[in-house]
Amino acid sequence: MSQLIQIIYCSAAKHLFSKSELVHLLAKSRSNNLKNSVTGMLLYAEGSFFQVLEGEPEVVERLFETIRHDRRHRDVTLIIHEPIAERTFGDWTMGYADITSKEVDELLGANDFFGTEESFTRLGQDRAMKLLEAFRHGRWRVRLSDNAELSDIQDSTGAPDSSVPSAGTPSGLPPHPDYTFAFQPIVNVKNGTIFSYEALLRGLDNESAESILQHVEEKEMHRFDEKSRILAIEMAAKLGLSARLNLNFLPRSVDSSPTAISSILQTAKRCGLREDQIVLEILEREIIDDFDYFNAVLDDYRGSGMHFAIDDFGSGYAGLNLLAEFQPDLIKLDMELVRGIDYRGPRQAIVRGIIRTCEDLGIDIIAEGVETPEEYRWLHNEGIELYQGRLFAGPAFEALPVTYRMPG
Numbered sequence: 001m002s003q004l005i006q007i008i009y010c011s012a013a014k015h016l017f018s019k020s021e022l023v024h025l026l027a028k029s030r031s032n033n034l035k036n037s038v039t040g041m042l043l044y045a046e047g048s049f050f051q052v053l054e055g056e057p058e059v060v061e062r063l064f065e066t067i068r069h070d071r072r073h074r075d076v077t078l079i080i081h082e083p084i085a086e087r088t089f090g091d092w093t094m095g096y097a098d099i100t101s102k103e104v105d106e107l108l109g110a111n112d113f114f115g116t117e118e119s120f121t122r123l124g125q126d127r128a129m130k131l132l133e134a135f136r137h138g139r140w141r142v143r144l145s146d147n148a149e150l151s152d153i154q155d156s157t158g159a160p161d162s163s164v165p166s167a168g169t170p171s172g173l174p175p176h177p178d179y180t181f182a183f184q185p186i187v188n189v190k191n192g193t194i195f196s197y198e199a200l201l202r203g204l205d206n207e208s209a210e211s212i213l214q215h216v217e218e219k220e221m222h223r224f225d226e227k228s229r230i231l232a233i234e235m236a237a238k239l240g241l242s243a244r245l246n247l248n249f250l251p252r253s254v255d256s257s258p259t260a261i262s263s264i265l266q267t268a269k270r271c272g273l274r275e276d277q278i279v280l281e282i283l284e285r286e287i288i289d290d291f292d293y294f295n296a297v298l299d300d301y302r303g304s305g306m307h308f309a310i311d312d313f314g315s316g317y318a319g320l321n322l323l324a325e326f327q328p329d330l331i332k333l334d335m336e337l338v339r340g341i342d343y344r345g346p347r348q349a350i351v352r353g354i355i356r357t358c359e360d361l362g363i364d365i366i367a368e369g370v371e372t373p374e375e376y377r378w379l380h381n382e383g384i385e386l387y388q389g390r391l392f393a394g395p396a397f398e399a400l401p402v403t404y405r406m407p408g
């Protein structure tokens, strides 16, 4: 399987394009893109372009370079450049759509693309669709250039052109003397489904994660972390997991063990889970500590289909700055920010900023540690759809709860 990447950019047209001009513009490049296996989508609205390009890295990067120097537009702004597991527009090569046209409504509107079935398997790829949607709602629009230049230019606005077998683990709980797991649902209140379960380390008598971790020797930590995650996956599969599974990483375990991530993929496969069911939670402060390394590692694994969440977002020192360099699929809003959000102005201001930024970047937000109906109501009113917290359901010892409370 060859590696795929996706580039998404926006730009400002040098003049207002008519529909026929746009169609003409793309007609030429379409055959080229077909030949080079470049797929994607170009949107145009009132002088702004927004384009998704997908394909093999060298091809897409070369095309983007050409596009950047194409004089029909300016202010070319790179929004996303990262590996993808599969094409968003694989079998869909419409190429261009006017933002006002019906096709776009059909594509981006309330149809299957955002429906539960589709989007379940498309969390990562979904980002492209969410960004298109953000563009449609006026984000990423650039001002039309005043010095319209209509000179002839070369045509390059490229064209955008597993089944889940029953878990094969042995019956009975996977044997281990010292620890086990509890699972806490992450709820999608928009469609009333359980989005994921977070695996939380526990003692055999339901002791806290902390009480287990404090007995693990420092030099054993990484091995322990890797081993315990394998147990979490096996247990979730045996319990019949069909949603996603969120796994925590101990600080620094990704960069100290080359097998930390590959062992997850292997175990998931062995247990009959898909890669895209796995969400890795990494602490904000971890990522800043070894930023370049993290970006490289994560890019490798994005290509595998696994998803990434920044855990406890807002608790560290990086906050929104982190998103300048690293865009996960999800962020988990730190409990501290959530606590009392319904009456605390500064927290509200910060969270509004985070929500707006994540919308523009196609990142989903999970509000963590939601305890009161008032906190929930405030967050829901601001558009957050994913929740984890005692208000909905606490962690369940060695079980995947199928029900949760829905605040009034």
Ligand code: C2E
Residues within 6 Å of the ligand: 184, 199, 200, 201, 208, 209, 210, 225, 228, 248, 249, 250, 251, 281, 311, 312, 335, 368, 369, 370, 371, 388, 389, 390, 391, 394, 395
């Ligand atoms: P975390 O990853 O931020 O996990 C969320 C913690 O919040 C969990 O505590 C969960 O029980 C708790 N929680 C959930 N809902 C609420 C709520 O409504 N209110 C409050 N106050 N708390 C809530 P837990 O299980 O004690 O885990 C604590 C931390 O230990 C986790 O924080 C995580 O960083 C770490 N941890 C837990 N399990 C594992 C694991 O398997 N591996 C690693 N490496 N770390 C783990």
Ligand code: MN
Residues within 6 Å of the ligand: 198, 248, 281, 311
């Ligand atoms: Mn976590």
Ligand code: MN
Residues within 6 Å of the ligand: 311, 312, 332, 368
């Ligand atoms: Mn957390």
